[in-house]
Amino acid sequence: MLQPFRLALALALVSGAAAWAESAPGARVRRERPVTVSSTPTGPLPVVHVAGDTPTVFLFSSPIQRKTLTFDESRIRVLDAGERSIIVQPVANLGDGERQEIAVFFADGHQPTRAAFVLVTDPADVDSRIDVQRPEPPNTACQPTDQAPAPKPEDFVLLGYVDAKGVTTSSRKGNLNGAQGFQLELIVAFRGAGWILADVKIMNNSDRPAWTPREATFVGRVGMPLRARLVAETPGAILPGEGGRVLAVMEVPKTNADLVFTLEVHGDGERRLTIPDVRFPKPAAEEAQ
Numbered sequence: 001m002l003q004p005f006r007l008a009l010a011l012a013l014v015s016g017a018a019a020w021a022e023s024a025p026g027a028r029v030r031r032e033r034p035v036t037v038s039s040t041p042t043g044p045l046p047v048v049h050v051a052g053d054t055p056t057v058f059l060f061s062s063p064i065q066r067k068t069l070t071f072d073e074s075r076i077r078v079l080d081a082g083e084r085s086i087i088v089q090p091v092a093n094l095g096d097g098e099r100q101e102i103a104v105f106f107a108d109g110h111q112p113t114r115a116a117f118v119l120v121t122d123p124a125d126v127d128s129r130i131d132v133q134r135p136e137p138p139n140t141a142c143q144p145t146d147q148a149p150a151p152k153p154e155d156f157v158l159l160g161y162v163d164a165k166g167v168t169t170s171s172r173k174g175n176l177n178g179a180q181g182f183q184l185e186l187i188v189a190f191r192g193a194g195w196i197l198a199d200v201k202i203m204n205n206s207d208r209p210a211w212t213p214r215e216a217t218f219v220g221r222v223g224m225p226l227r228a229r230l231v232a233e234t235p236g237a238i239l240p241g242e243g244g245r246v247l248a249v250m251e252v253p254k255t256n257a258d259l260v261f262t263l264e265v266h267g268d269g270e271r272r273l274t275i276p277d278v279r280f281p282k283p284a285a286e287e288a289q
Contacts, residue, residue: 065104182205
């Protein structure tokens with residue numbers, strides 16, 4: 001946790017650097033501004049301007065889980081992380097078109113559960129301080145009650161989710177790392193035209209607390225974690241000794257190679273479900289014409 005003195009010192013350094021830079025001709029303009037995080041896992045991420053010669057301080061409106069911080073260590077340095085703050089600085093100015101993502105989960109489990117940002121370098125300005133805000137929860141009393149029509153088999157073809165190559169699958173059962181407190185009953189990995197889907201059935205151990213799955217990511221052998229849409233068959237918590245089913249879905253570029261990911265499902269507190277080596281087989285070959 002950043003102690004008050006350390007946080008004050010960090011802010012003083014940032015403010016001092018800003019004052020010097022404003023007097024230097026051609027220097028980037030330092031900005032301090034509020035930023036609201038995305039209200040949904042698939043929503044657009046706010047863009048933050050960073051520079052290799054300037055630390056950027058993120059101040060959060062509620063406590064964060066420092067251990068869940070994700071970023072590319074080869075491009076971004078985290079100078080310090082506290083209960084409500086993160087100080088970051090790129091190793092060097094990010095290149096034209098380069099976009100680095102940094103993300104962290106909030107500690108209270110309230111929606112949105114995760115704060116994620118896209119970092120870029122702009123020649124004109126740099127954000128020296130970002131006040132991170134969470135959007136107000138929606139007014140559930142005003143939500144529409146009409147349900148969307150159930151999809152039909154022909155919809156998948158018309159929308160392009162299934163093509164002439166069909167859908168390939170792989171499946172497995174097995175134990176997970178005992179520290180997670182879950183038993184893997186079955187995982188089926190589906191791969192279609194430009195998408196992958198992991199259908200997971202798990203058992204929450206009876207000696208563990210209730211657990212609510214909230215967000216999912218696919219982690220490749222290289223690169224940053226990729227966000228997925230998470231759907232629970234039964235919304236809410238999976239109680240001790242009971243089972244649950246979740247589906248993680250993500251769009252992927254079309255390729256003729258097998259895809260292998262680690263699936264991570266984040267939930268209450270710092271507890272997460274991690275399933276390594278989930279294989280999505282390459283598309284089936286089209287029949288010869």
